[in-house]
């Protein structure tokens with residue numbers, strides 16, 4: 001194997017190796033551009049028995065990535081059913097995992113893109129393209145970090161395993177298959193978050209409550225359980241009377257003929273306390289005006305609370321904070337009604353206890369409880385060797401002493417135990433993941449590569 005000269009430089013008084021050479025930069029950039037060129041958007045279309053399970057492009061991205069790994073000297077494995085792949089190197093009792101994903105969200109509005117989302121181009125030091133930030137850029141940064149360590153004098157005394165998921169942007173079915181067939185690494189990191197790192201996340205519970213319809217009502221509000229709705233429309237036969245109620249309750253609204261629109265403020269459900277839920281406001285106004293079990297449940301048991309205190313009592317802990325509760329959607333037709341709720345449960349609280357309390361209350365209102373999605377919480381203690389090692393790597397490489405964070409959002413890290421989300425997004429840098437003109441600053445791309453190389457050395461070679 002060819003050895004390249006490694007520069008030593010002093011950072012924070014320590015001898016730090018700068019792993020990233022010019023040759024590595026240009027090779028990794030070429031590789032990233034080729035990976036961006038594959039439009040690996042989920043094409044399941046409800047046909048999950050198809051092969052490959054999420055469409056040809058995702059499969060091609062997986063195979064191409066495994067090919068890159070093979071060329072770097074890793075042993076690779078392609079799941080014969082096409083859900084995931086992995087690549088590993090080194091020997092040892094312990095396995096360090098690096099979990100990435102190769103699927104991307106759809107391009108969105110093509111007219112808003114300044115260049116083709118699947119033809120990555122550089123403008124002013126930024127590489128634009130779908131997946132540059134989430135998660136192909138960070139994936140390639142971590143892979144070339146591995147290559148840099150391979151090319152250095154360092155010797156691996158642990159095994160490293162890169163795991164590639166294919167369904168992160170939708171339902172994580174790839175990781176359910178991985179779990180059914182493979183061993184988890186002992187610990188590791190996930191380059192699909194923000195530096196320095198996220199070490200605790202609340203559990204996520206999304207439920208549907210269904211109930212009776214109503215002849216005179218037709219309501220369809222909200223877009224998704226995980227979004228606080230900013231408007232809720234209601235067709236009303238007596239707008240004058242309801243306007244008077246809204247005015248009295250100081251509920252903001254507009255009227256257009258028979259249509260009354262209650263106005264709120266939209267935020268992500270994990271930050272529900274910072275928004276204003278238009279459905280909850282509408283229910284508050286309607287509860288005494290137009291009786292219906294779904295309206296009464298929301299109006300009486302949730303109201304404007306975003307911590308679910310009336311339903312559950314106080315649910316919080318020191319590490320992840322308070323429970324958050326969001327009424328994401330409300331539908332009432334003449335034949336049925338449905339509410340979707342999004343709850344983020346502090347890591348030290350039991351999900352079953354929360355679910356049981358909710359079931360009991362909804363029963364009283366004649367609503368049926370159905371679990372829609374559940375992701376367990378993530379918690380790797382701040383004092384753990386993993387968190388301390390990665391945090392120190394970040395501090396030593398950047399001089400930035402931002403602290404590790406906890407979150408109500410869900411990173412891919414929680415699909416396996418003892419994993420934390422570690423970069424590649426830098427705090428304070430603009431995030432365009434999932435948006436038009438997604439791009440990664442090249443100096444941050446190379447910086448993250450350098451950080452990952454140091455992390456691999458400290459986790460696998462020391």
Ligand SMILES: [Zn+2]
Pocket residue numbers: 101134135168192
């Ligand atoms: Zn991602």
